[in-house]
Structure formats: C-alpha cells, structure tokens
Amino acid sequence: MANKKLALLGGKPILKKGLTYFKSSMGKEEIAAVTKVIKGGVLSDFVGRAGEKFLGGKYVKELEKAYCKKFKVKHAVSFNSATTALHGAIAALGIGPGDEVIVPPMTMTSTATVILQNNAIPIFADIDEDTFCLDPKDVEKKISDRTRAIMPVNLFGQAADLDGIMKIAKKHNIKVIEDNAQSPGAKVGKKFAGTVGDIGVFSLNFHKVIHCGEGGVLVTNDDKLAFHAQLVRNHGEIVLDDLKDNDTVLIGTNYRLTEVQAAIAIEQLKKLDFLNRWRVKLAGRLTNKLKRFRGLIPAKVRENSTHVYYQYAIRFDENLAGIKRKTFADAIKAEGFSLGEGAVKKPLYALPIYQRQTIYKKGVKCPFSCPYYGKEIKYGKGLCPVDERMEEKELLLTPICTWPLTEKHIDLFISAVQKVFDNIEELKAYEKNRA
Numbered sequence: 001m002a003n004k005k006l007a008l009l010g011g012k013p014i015l016k017k018g019l020t021y022f023k024s025s026m027g028k029e030e031i032a033a034v035t036k037v038i039k040g041g042v043l044s045d046f047v048g049r050a051g052e053k054f055l056g057g058k059y060v061k062e063l064e065k066a067y068c069k070k071f072k073v074k075h076a077v078s079f080n081s082a083t084t085a086l087h088g089a090i091a092a093l094g095i096g097p098g099d100e101v102i103v104p105p106m107t108m109t110s111t112a113t114v115i116l117q118n119n120a121i122p123i124f125a126d127i128d129e130d131t132f133c134l135d136p137k138d139v140e141k142k143i144s145d146r147t148r149a150i151m152p153v154n155l156f157g158q159a160a161d162l163d164g165i166m167k168i169a170k171k172h173n174i175k176v177i178e179d180n181a182q183s184p185g186a187k188v189g190k191k192f193a194g195t196v197g198d199i200g201v202f203s204l205n206f207h208k209v210i211h212c213g214e215g216g217v218l219v220t221n222d223d224k225l226a227f228h229a230q231l232v233r234n235h236g237e238i239v240l241d242d243l244k245d246n247d248t249v250l251i252g253t254n255y256r257l258t259e260v261q262a263a264i265a266i267e268q269l270k271k272l273d274f275l276n277r278w279r280v281k282l283a284g285r286l287t288n289k290l291k292r293f294r295g296l297i298p299a300k301v302r303e304n305s306t307h308v309y310y311q312y313a314i315r316f317d318e319n320l321a322g323i324k325r326k327t328f329a330d331a332i333k334a335e336g337f338s339l340g341e342g343a344v345k346k347p348l349y350a351l352p353i354y355q356r357q358t359i360y361k362k363g364v365k366c367p368f369s370c371p372y373y374g375k376e377i378k379y380g381k382g383l384c385p386v387d388e389r390m391e392e393k394e395l396l397l398t399p400i401c402t403w404p405l406t407e408k409h410i411d412l413f414i415s416a417v418q419k420v421f422d423n424i425e426e427l428k429a430y431e432k433n434r435a
C-alpha cells in the first residue's frame with residue numbers, strides 16, 4: 001500500500017488536512033436567545049446592593065434553576081468563570097491564612113491558585129495512575145491539623161474516587177470542593193459528578209463540552225455556603241449591614257455572569273446530554289479498538305461511575321510498546337492527528353510561583369511564610385511521583401472523540417496507531433539515530 005511508510009519517516013500521512021476538534025455547538029437556539037436579550041436591552045441585571053437585583057437578572061436566575069434541576073441540587077450560583085467560582089468556594093468556606101487545602105498537581109492552574117488568592121496553602125497529593133485523578137491514599141498522608149478542605153478534580157470526564165475522598169473528609173471533619181470543570185454529566189452511582197462534595201464547580205469556558213464563551217456555576221446543597229458564594233460574587237460586604245448579618249466574614253468582588261452569557265448557557269445545557277452521548281459512543285469504539293495494541297492503556301472507568309470523555313486519556317507504557325512516548329506521539333502527529341503528551345506538561349508545583357514561593361512582590365513570601373501558617377512548605381521534585389511520571393513519560397490525550405467527529409475518524413486514528421506498530425522496528429532505529 002502506498003502509505004505503509006510512516007509520515008514521520010518520509011511516507012504519506014493518513015490525513016492530508018488536520019481535523020477540526022473544537023467545532024462550535026452554537027446554533028439557532030443560542031442566536032435566538034441572545035437576540036432576545038439584546039432586544040430587551042438588559043445585558044446584565046446585577047446591582048451590588050441589598051435587594052432583588054443582588055442575585056442578578058432573569059436569565060442568570062433561569063440558568064441557576066436549570067442547573068439545580070439538571071444536577072439535582074438545592075442551589076446553583078453562576079459566576080463568570082469556573083476559576084472565579086472555585087475562588088468563591090474557597091472564600092465561602094472561610095478558608096484563609098494558616099489553612100491548607102489538598103489538590104492534585106494534574107489540573108488547570110486555577111484549582112490551586114484560588115487557594116493562594118485567599119492566602120491559604122495548596123498541598124499537592126498524588127494521582128492514581130489508572131484514572132489520573134486524586135489518589136485518596138496520598139490524600140490521607142497529606143492531611144495535617146491545618147487541612148480545611150480537599151479539592152478533587154474530576155479530570156478528563158470522570159469523577160475522582162469521591163467515595164474514598166468523602167470518607168477521609170468525614171473522618172477529619174473537613175470540606176470537599178469538587179472541581180468538575182471537565183466532567184459535566186458524569187455520574188457517580190446515582191449522583192452527578194460535582195454534587196457529591198460540599199461544593200461542586202462547573203465551567204462554561206469556550207473549550208468545554210458546553211459553553212457560553214466564559215462562565216462557571218457553583219452548586220451546593222448547603223444554604224449557608226450558597227449564600228456566601230452569592231456574597232463573594234457580588235460585592236457581598238456591602239449588604240451585610242442591611243441584612244443585619246454580624247457573623248459573616250468575607251470580602252466580595254465582581255464575579256457576575258451577564259444576561260447574554262446566561263441566555264446562551266441555558267440553551268447549551270439542553271445540548272449537554274446529546275454532546276456527552278456522542279463522546280461516549282466514540283470513546284467506546286476507540287477503547288475496543290485500542291485493546292489490540294500493547295502499551296496503550298485507556299483511562300480506567302471507575303466501577304459504578306460513568307465517563308463523559310472531555311478528553312480521551314491513554315497511559316503509554318514504553319516498555320510494552322517498545323518505543324518512547326515522544327516517538328509514538330511524533331509519529332501519530334505526523335499522520336495528521338492531534339495528540340497531547342501530558343496534561344499540563346509538569347506538575348503544578350514545578351511552576352515558579354511554588355518554586356520561588358513568591359506571588360506578590362520580590363522578597364515577600366506571603367502566604368507561604370505567613371506567621372499564621374508558621375510551617376515550612378516544600379514543593380520539591382518527587383513530591384507526587386505518579387503525577388511526574390505521567391507528565392514526563394506516560395500520559396497521552398486525544399480529542400478524537402469530540403462532536404462532530406465520527407466513527408470514521410476513530411477508525412482513521414486507529415489506522416495511524418496500527419501504522420506505528422507495523423513500523424515499530426523502523427521507529428526503534430529512528431530513536432537510536434536521534435539519541
């Protein structure tokens with residue numbers, strides 16, 4: 001066959017043109033909804049003052065109601081991103097100087113920076129190599145008398161081991177904030193991911209399964225936490241006197257979602273199940289077909305849970321495959337497919353803010369050296385060995401299960417993988433020459 005030779009080694013690629021992985025799911029429904037808002041003239045209906053408009057306008061409230069209904073929770077509080085919603089969660093729980101919060105190092109940077117934003121300390125616990133989510137065994141080891149919360153990240157489309165994490169949280173009387181930015185609609189038993197912990201946070205940013213450009217939603221069944229989140233979202237300090245609230249201690253800001261974004265998000269939420277079903281179907285085909293290749297181990301779907309495949313994650317075992325991850329990824333990319341090596345390229349704690357422990361100005365190490373903390377914190381190499389191994393050598397991510405790609409694209413991707421394994425000896429020689 002003409003294209004038996006790998007494109008990486010001078011042959012013809014399987015795809016002449018790259019695929020579009022992030023097609024917008026905006027349609028006539030979103031256009032109609034936005035048009036209605038614009039014609040109505042009220043693009044945002046929040047007022048930072050006690051009264052009806054403290055909680056936002058018609059579409060914001062409708063979106064929150066729709067999240068409550070869909071995810072079976074008592075409260076939903078919209079924010080202008082998942083990052084600000086995560087910060088809202090930290091602040092709502094009253095986490096601050098001297099406190100520690102446990103997070104995984106494989107996540108978007110904001111899962112950890114929102115902790116620093118409230119002058120608390122992120123403590124990194126390792127991930128599980130089968131699911132890439134927080135490992136409860138390491139969480140237990142990282143608990144201290146300062147731990148106030150655990151933030152599991154429901155990564156790539158499935159929930160972390162929330163049963164294990166909730167058990168630890170109950171035992172130590174600490175809170176759980178689920179970062180569910182990547183897993184809307186995934187299930188854990190009968191519950192939705194994001195609704196098992198005390199607070200869950202969803203993202204509506206452009207790259208997520210459903211979106212409104214930028215946006216986030218915090219969900220909780222706790223009345224007080226919902227109220228605190230609403231205060232953080234909209235300059236809450238201004239209303240405490242009016243509400244005769246002498247107990248609440250927090251500072252608010254402007255984390256408000258506009259009516260335009262809310263109107264889009266309402267329509268997008270209606271499309272979530274369709275978009276998830278699409279991904280799950282393609283992922284099922286991919287998992288089946290990957291079985292015949294040694295060294296490509298798809299993310300394990302935890303028992304009693306569902307995975308909605310925001311990303312399709314594979315653990316690459318170079319000993320079984322016979323070549324290094326980089327060689328494999330280069331070969332697949334040369335065939336025309338997108339393939340990510342690692343999630344954030346290195347553990348979050350390797351970033352300069354943790355290495356230098358400086359975030360405000362040079363010479364000032366707050367909050368790491370805050371007198372309220374009074375402990376020394378180290379973010380050295382080896383802190384989370386599984387995460388480091390996944391980032392450096394093993395994790396692969398493909399967006400091939402994304403709507404509107406089809407089973408045909410899955411099969412083309414598999415033919416690229418087959419081509420790599422058919423040429424494994426040539427690739428070993430290629431690696432040797434480059435060493």
Ligand SMILES: Cc1ncc(COP(=O)(O)O)c(C=O)c1O
Nearest residue numbers: 081082083108179181203204205
């Ligand atoms: C796991 C995770 N947490 C938080 C965020 C932040 O979301 P947003 O962009 O809505 O602030 C993201 C977004 O990429 C994410 O993937």
